[in-house]
Amino acid sequence: EVQVVESGGGLVQPGGSLKLSCAASGFTFSDSAIHWVRQASGRGLEWVGRIKSKTNTYATAYAASVTGRFTISRDDSKNTAYLQMNSLKTEDTAVYYCSRSTVTTNWACDHWGQGTLVTVSS
Amino acid sequence: EIVLTQSPGTLSLSLGERATLSCRASQRISRTYLAWYQQKPGQAPRLLIYGASSRAIGIPDRFSGSGSGTDFTLTISRLETEDFAVYYCQQYDGPPFTFGPGTKVDIK
Numbered sequence: 001e002v003q004v005v006e007s008g009g010g011l012v013q014p015g016g017s018l019k020l021s022c023a024a025s026g027f028t029f030s031d032s033a034i035h036w037v038r039q040a041s042g043r044g045l046e047w048v049g050r051i052k053s054k055t056n057t058y059a060t061a062y063a064a065s066v067t068g069r070f071t072i073s074r075d076d077s078k079n080t081a082y083l084q085m086n087s088l089k090t091e092d093t094a095v096y097y098c099s100r101s102t103v104t105t106n107w108a109c110d111h112w113g114q115g116t117l118v119t120v121s122s
Numbered sequence: 123e124i125v126l127t128q129s130p131g132t133l134s135l136s137l138g139e140r141a142t143l144s145c146r147a148s149q150r151i152s153r154t155y156l157a158w159y160q161q162k163p164g165q166a167p168r169l170l171i172y173g174a175s176s177r178a179i180g181i182p183d184r185f186s187g188s189g190s191g192t193d194f195t196l197t198i199s200r201l202e203t204e205d206f207a208v209y210y211c212q213q214y215d216g217p218p219f220t221f222g223p224g225t226k227v228d229i230k
Contacts, residue, residue: 035219037167045159045167045210045221061217064123097166107214108157108172110179115166 002026002111004034006098009116012088020083020116022098027111030054033101034074034081035109038094038118048096051081066092088120124148124213126222134230141198143225145211150191155215158187158196161224162207170209171196201227 008020022034036048049062051072060072074081095117099109125148135141153174159167169178171187174194184199198205206229211222
């Protein structure tokens, strides 16, 4: 069974840092791209960023709202991706979802975790 | 950045009715890279349609997608109870991979 599970959320002060993890199982992790998507309470979905596979040079891309502050990485030996969040702002408060995409679905995100809540507040 | 606009914001329909949801892009996108997701309260999004018209695994055939260029449509042929939810379109033609604001389908 394909699974992705986020962890690492919590309460952090403005200006602080937090690192989220996305642990994957049930599929060939190294062949997939991993996306992070967030959703503030009562709001819509916001794409945060993506990391491609090793075959695609681990290329990353980010939303303008997080560029320069957030970094996505992955460790294929651990089947895990990460979202390092620095210089956090109150507007970064949201549920953060990890999802995978593969060539099978033209790189659309076909499996999602249940999300981890990040709260940025003093 | 490609901006996606979804209409209507809310669609109030009865069981068995047909739902037609629209997604319009601010510039032309490849139909290969247009997806639709369903989200219910407290749940993660679920992929319904990718490549504008291909159903994801396990998605009932009452869901269908169409369109090209800047205009795309998700159609639910006959609404069932479990279809009342929020629907998002997303383009992943080129980063940033933006989502539309969503259409809420609720019970009339």
